[in-house]
Amino acid sequence: MDSVKPEEKLTRFIFDSNEYRSSDKGLKHSAFMPNNKGKTSVFRISGISDEEIWDIGEREVVPKKGKAMKGRADIPAYEVLKHNLSVDPEEPPPRHANIVSWNLNRQDQRLIAVKLAADANFIEKQ
Amino acid sequence: MIALSNSNTGNGSMNCRGLSITGFGGEYEEYRRYSEDENRAFEKAETFSHKQALLQQLDSLCKECSEEGWDGDDAFAISEDVYDESRKFIRHLPDISFIPMPDIIAEYSGEITFEWSKGKRHVLLVTMCGKNEISYVALFGTNEVQGTVFFGDTFPPVIIENLRRLFLL
Numbered sequence: 682m683d684s685v686k687p688e689e690k691l692t693r694f695i696f697d698s699n700e701y702r703s704s705d706k707g708l709k710h711s712a713f714m715p716n717n718k719g720k721t722s723v724f725r726i727s728g729i730s731d732e733e734i735w736d737i738g739e740r741e742v743v744p745k746k747g748k749a750m751k752g753r754a755d756i757p758a759y760e761v762l763k764h765n766l767s768v769d770p771e772e773p774p775p776r777h778a779n780i781v782s783w784n785l786n787r788q789d790q791r792l793i794a795v796k797l798a799a800d801a802n803f804i805e806k807q
Numbered sequence: 808m809i810a811l812s813n814s815n816t817g818n819g820s821m822n823c824r825g826l827s828i829t830g831f832g833g834e835y836e837e838y839r840r841y842s843e844d845e846n847r848a849f850e851k852a853e854t855f856s857h858k859q860a861l862l863q864q865l866d867s868l869c870k871e872c873s874e875e876g877w878d879g880d881d882a883f884a885i886s887e888d889v890y891d892e893s894r895k896f897i898r899h900l901p902d903i904s905f906i907p908m909p910d911i912i913a914e915y916s917g918e919i920t921f922e923w924s925k926g927k928r929h930v931l932l933v934t935m936c937g938k939n940e941i942s943y944v945a946l947f948g949t950n951e952v953q954g955t956v957f958f959g960d961t962f963p964p965v966i967i968e969n970l971r972r973l974f975l976l
């Protein structure tokens with residue numbers, strides 16, 4: 682599996698108001714917080730169409746979450762890597778990767794997650 | 808004598824819920840006092856109803872996240888202690904006009920975070936862990952702050968300071 686390059690684009694699928702503000706379509710830090718295994722699940726989306734990206738979400742993430750997708754948060758890999766985080770490919774499913782190397786301190790995690798949310802672009806599902 | 812208008816007419820005028828009131832004499836003074844009391848009561852009632860709405864929001868969020876794996880992955884359930892502390896936090900929110908009601912976020916760690924934001928890079932997060940201790944992180948443009956503070960029977964002044972910095976500076 683190819684390693685993730687800084688110029689690659691990543692996306693995180695967004696499911697509810699816990700992760701974004703419907704008022705101003707702003708992302709919340711929780712959109713990027715790692716799970717309890719220290720991983721933030723993302724997909725590598727460089728070189729594929731918008732339709733293909735949404736298809737990945739519908740096929741790979743919606744069944745697991747059991748709810749409808751509200752949107753996605755696109756972010757360039759270099760915005761992640763600059764915080765001393767890594768992006769490790771982990772397939773299957775195809776194009777899946779995890780943001781890892783999070784500091785164990787929750788406050789540090791939140792501060793970085795706020796910055797990632799600020800650097801990401803929220804795209805609402807039509 | 809008193810008169811109501813929607814324009815500002817200088818001395819001897821006051822504002823009552825967006826309406827300018829002008830006048831003079833004892834009758835005006837009496838009305839002014841009455842209106843100010845009524846305004847204060849109105850604002851208190853408004854804050855009360857905002858807090859009620861926030862408490863209801865917390866209730867439904869905690870119900871949704873009451874079992875492990877509520878995120879479709881490995882999230883911890885929101886514990887009773889975190890829920891109780893979050894309710895206390897809402898009840899203690901100060902009635903200060905510049906402080907808007909926060910958003911409530913369930914964390915995968917089983918904690919509850921209250922979020923205030925003023926744009927992407929001006930954010931304050933206050934997290935309840937259910938141990939009479941709250942942790943906070945804030946981003947003020949390029950400056951960042953974080954800390955932990957005891958949460959007893961009063962709202963921690965350091966959170967008010969950070970809210971002031973977020974919304975007033």
